[in-house]
Amino acid sequence: MSVNSPDESGDAPRYRAAIIGTGRIASLLERDPLRPKPQTHAGHYRAQPATTLVAGCDLDAGRLAMFGEDWGIPAEHLYSDYHSMLRRERPDIVSICAYTPDRLAMCRAALETGARGLWIEKAVACSMEQARELDRLVRDAGATAIVDHPRRAQARYRAVGRWIREQTFGSLEAIHVLFSGQLIHTGTHAWDMLLDWCGPWTRVDATLDADLGEAERSADGRGGAPHEFFVPAAEAIRDRGGRARIVFAGGVEAFVSGGAKGYFVFQFDLVFSRGRVRIGNDAWEVCTPAESPRYSGFLELAATDPEQFVSPADGYPTPMLADLVLAMQGGHAPLQSVVSAMAALELGIAIIQAGLTATTVTAAAVDPTLTIGSV
Helix, strand or coil: CCCCCCCCCCCCCCEEEEEECCCCCCCHHHHCCCCCCCCCHHHHHHHCCCEEEEEEECCCHHHHHHHHHHHCCCHHHEECCHHHHHHHHCCCEEEECCCHHHHHHHHHHHHHCCCCEEEECCCCCCCHHHHHHHHHHHHHCCCEEEECCHHHHCHHHHHHHHHHHHCECECEEEEEEEEECCCCCCHHHHHHHHHHHHCCEEEEEEEECCCCCHHHCCCECCCCCCCCCCCCCCCCEECCCEEEEEEECCCCEEEEEEECECCCCEEEEEEECCEEEEEECCEEEEEEEEECCCCCCCEEEEEECHHHHCCHHHCCCCCHHHHHHHHHCCCCCCCCCHHHHHHHHHHHHHHHHHHHHCCCEEHHHCCCCCCEECC
8 A cells, every 4th residue: 555545444545654673662662551652663653543554674583573463463564674674565654763873774775665754763873974874865865754852842841941041940050961871872862952952062071981891781770681782893982871061052061970870860950040940751840949948038949830830832732753744744844853863963972072082072073983883
């Protein structure tokens, strides 16, 4: 069935979707009873009226079988080779959920077989050279792509951006960023939000964690289970944690602590001249000045209901997959674009470059060839 034809029921045409890499974010998170639904690429394809999930590909036979079982995909539409899947299925939309070092080649193959929409996992690429080549491929094909940085569309994060612009709690002075994970694999989520909130950066300094061996890469907060790390090419730098200081053009500074921990955390702590905001996977707090219960005549910060400061207009009107579909139809540019993902990747690479060279790296001095072997 082509996207230009009605489906078998005679209803409006649907976009045929396929997924390369049927692991955690592609499908398995949908099994987690603690997560809201839909939570995965497959879950969103099933929930979106304009799309039909028709095929999947994975090198892990067991994981691929679970994918087929969970989503009712017959065995003849499950593949171990993505080239075969793309040639036979000719999907309109392709999710690229496999390891980062393979994403450029997978996107190229999808576009060459006729895909007009790409939903790409982060990080968008392993180097700025690769990212720019991907951007060129998408534009030359007349296609549309989104990259999975979902927070920039979420109402609470967008509200924080508005509070910064409108100085709801005074001027923003600094942001403290805390996460368990690596500077590219996890960090790009943080860099995407910092850029959305604070605008262009000017310079970074960093100290990197040691390049740990494979057996030591387990403390990521997922119950001690080892990370599934891709072994990068010889010229690639291992993704890792570290600490960084980022200076933005507007004068705001961000202080970052990211790396392996015995628990999972992802938080921003924003310090304003008249308040403080904490937001993250497990944090949502606004504190404003109030009379101190400890010191007469002093004001201290006291927690207040953060939802009173959130406007219905803060929510992005279109869910991520629907945003891609509308963009494919020529409606608008998608919010989670390749361009914004490239900017997040560049900041992450600059941080690693600063740590590797023990120098301050400016926005004009990021090495476009520096390749990070991220997952």
